[in-house]
Amino acid sequence: MDESDWRDIATAADPHADNVRRASSTHPLDFFRGRNHAGQYIFALAANDSCSELPKPPRLNGIDVSVERRSGDGARLVLTLEDRDQFDIFRALCGHLLDATADHPRGANGPGLRLVLRRLADWHNMLRRRREGLLTTEEIIGLVGELLFLRDEVMSRAGAADSIAAWRGAHRDEQDFAIGAWQIEVKTQLSTSDRRLLISSEAQLDTAGSRLLLCHQAVARAPAGGGTVSLNALIDGLNLAFAAAGPPVLEEFEAALEACRYVRREEYDEPEWLLTDRRLFEVRDDFPRLTPAVLPNGVHAVSYSILLSACESFAVDLDHTLGEVFS
Structure with missing residues (x-):
């Protein structure tokens, strides 16, 4: 029209x-x-x-x-x-x-x-x-997912300073976390959504000499209690942990949040989120993906989705693999 x-x-x-x-x-x-x-x-x-x-x-x-x-x-x-x-x-x-x-x-x-x-x-x-200037629901879910992974998996295995330095998603790097020779991309979606991994570019799953892990997480909106957390409450808890590590570490975390366009607002007190699933896959060999090497000349800025079911043969044990990453 x-x-x-x-x-x-x-x-x-x-x-x-x-x-x-x-x-x-x-x-x-x-x-x-x-x-x-x-x-x-x-x-x-x-x-x-x-x-x-x-x-x-x-x-x-x-x-x-x-x-x-x-x-x-x-x-x-x-x-x-x-x-x-x-x-x-x-x-x-x-x-x-x-x-x-x-x-x-x-x-x-x-x-x-x-x-x-x-x-x-x-x-x-x-x-x-x-x-x-409020974050969209998709942006909130993505930020909650990265922060949950940071809190649960990275900070439990590395000090506060190393943890915040490893979080690169806030600064628009291709992958969300970088630990030594390892890169980790975190994909978080509602538990009720189709199980698809949304890939934002042809470079996101390009290993390019490093070892790449892809973490899929599912979250659900849930009543308060029993492991639920709002975006504000999640950040409040991380602020306390980083503040205990010293002002420079807290300032780096605050800068990362600013890069994510997060400003504390009462709108982020709800909903509360519950992590319902977290799985890890290693991106290697014939993992279903697009990379710059396989695209025709002149084609770039490609976004696409991958069925989670197509990744099953690349699943790895989360605790064992992350133990290797942080060894």
Whole structure:
């Protein structure tokens, strides 16, 4: 969709009605785009039933989100572009809502409207995090994973100063930890996610003369207690350990956190995370991966995913192998 999809629709003549057109003739839900009496662009979805106890509409900057109640159990959700400078965001949001509901049962507008409100809440949280500089959920999980590995596996085998020096992921090195001739890459994901390892570049699993280990971890959101920890609480505990080692060590840890864009915020007090799985693999021989040597000339900056099940033959004993790394 582009601006002409709205601009070519005439302003509504009736102040109590909108002038609309079907957003997509093939979409299973009845989305409409149009203009209201003030000439503002709108995007709407109406339902005749299944709209009781709808989630509260989020507040978006420059885009009004309202729910108009209709007779019986019906409702109409209307997005109104109030700030024309926000049109690119408005268009992207409308496209996202169409894509997110493309597989919805045809004509099920009530459940679809409820899903759209949840998607709008997600969009609101994404924009708020971007505006306020908050880490995304994916970034939080990644940081929690690296810090758990640092606390549980590295600090238990090396002094505080050596541990913080070994943590390279914060400084955007290709691998997260470097210990002598060994490199360790840590991949952390929700326990409910598909078991896939997301690799960010063709260099990330390139051994290049060193020995490379890949650690897969799974975490779950869980109620407080029983080994759970929030991002703030995890960092508080590490701060105490590094402070005990002296100001230079603590300053190096704080610099690493700054490089990760972490600033203590109350939003990071929740959720609490529970480590549910930690496994180690050695990247060698025909481990499933892409490296610079196997890419065609001119191809670079490749990201890809690996099925965890394809790595099973490369699994190694965690305690024994890390004992060798730190020997």
